Amino acid sequence: MSTRPPQNLGDVDSVISERANRHWWDLDADAYHRSHGEFLGEATAGGDFVWCPEGLREADVGLLGDIVGRTILEVGCGSAPCSRWLAAQGAHPVGLDISREMLAHGISAMVADASRVPLIQAGAEHLPFADESFDLACSAFGAVPFVADSERVMSEVARVLKPGGRWVFAVNHPMRWMFPDDPGPAGLTVSIPYFSRTPYVEFDEDGVATYVEHHRTIGDRVREIRSAGLILDDIVEPEWPDGFEREWGQWSPLRGSYFPGTAIFCSTKPG
Ligand SMILES: C[S@@+](CC[C@H](N)C(=O)[O-])C[C@H]1O[C@@H](n2cnc3c(N)ncnc32)[C@H](O)[C@@H]1O
Numbered sequence: 001m002s003t004r005p006p007q008n009l010g011d012v013d014s015v016i017s018e019r020a021n022r023h024w025w026d027l028d029a030d031a032y033h034r035s036h037g038e039f040l041g042e043a044t045a046g047g048d049f050v051w052c053p054e055g056l057r058e059a060d061v062g063l064l065g066d067i068v069g070r071t072i073l074e075v076g077c078g079s080a081p082c083s084r085w086l087a088a089q090g091a092h093p094v095g096l097d098i099s100r101e102m103l104a105h106g107i108s109a110m111v112a113d114a115s116r117v118p119l120i121q122a123g124a125e126h127l128p129f130a131d132e133s134f135d136l137a138c139s140a141f142g143a144v145p146f147v148a149d150s151e152r153v154m155s156e157v158a159r160v161l162k163p164g165g166r167w168v169f170a171v172n173h174p175m176r177w178m179f180p181d182d183p184g185p186a187g188l189t190v191s192i193p194y195f196s197r198t199p200y201v202e203f204d205e206d207g208v209a210t211y212v213e214h215h216r217t218i219g220d221r222v223r224e225i226r227s228a229g230l231i232l233d234d235i236v237e238p239e240w241p242d243g244f245e246r247e248w249g250q251w252s253p254l255r256g257s258y259f260p261g262t263a264i265f266c267s268t269k270p271g
Contacts, residue, residue: 047084076142
């Protein structure tokens with residue numbers, strides 16, 4: 001792996017980002033679930049809905065509101081533990097993800113617990129659904145941090161939501177961009193300008209992008225939500241829970257004691 005840029009990083013567009021991330025998540029699906037599957041509820045009968053590495057659960061916070069009987073789109077569902085949990089509560093979820101191997105973990109989980117959720121392999125910037133198909137949409141770190149055009153994701157979700165529908169998505173807190181991905185003391189020193197929208201890109205030895213993450217400031221995210229015609233209701237910044245010791249990459253009790261790791265944007269399509 002190299003981070004040597006073979007091209008102008010400003011040219012890392014939707015096509016390059018989607019291709020790199022599809023490949024990356026396909027290759028990483030097994031390792032990701034070995035590390036995080038238990039925490040996320042991959043093998044839990046009836047799934048689980050964990051919003052973020054801080055362990056916030058939909059069962060406790062109810063950010064989606066009433067879910068029983070509702071049609072729900074999960075964007076970047078991975079192995080779909082959240083969708084399986086929603087189905088177990090009486091909702092009608094559909095999971096969408098770009099990675100076939102991440103979805104394959106979801107299919108294995110459904111075979112094991114006899115739950116059934118439709119899973120679609122597609123990119124979040126072009127949702128393959130008719131206008132006003134869903135009552136709710138959600139995403140727990142799926143797709144939004146990885147796409148070049150997150151404004152387009154917002155407008156696509158707004159398009160497929162019914163009037164009055166909610167769109168709730170969790171992403172890395174924008175202020176995290178400034179710090180190195182280190183759970184220890186080195187992760188407390190600012191190293192990248194908050195206002196730099198240059199994406200983080202890894203390349204292989206041939207200069208092909210193999211992993212891409214895109215940064216948006218808090219203000220960028222608010223403007224993207226509003227320009228999609230949605231109303232921003234809240235930005236939830238989960239605090240690190242007392243006594244919670246589980247690290248997840250850059251998420252750690254140390255960093256969590258100083259600044260937020262996750263931002264959950266809650267919005268509504270006007271009725
Ligand atoms: C950090 S994982 C989160 C998965 C799941 N929500 C969870 O909590 O385990 C990010 C997911 O986003 C998916 N993803 C990345 N880029 C995407 C895109 N452009 N469209 C749809 N899904 C994408 C990846 O394949 C991966 O499954």
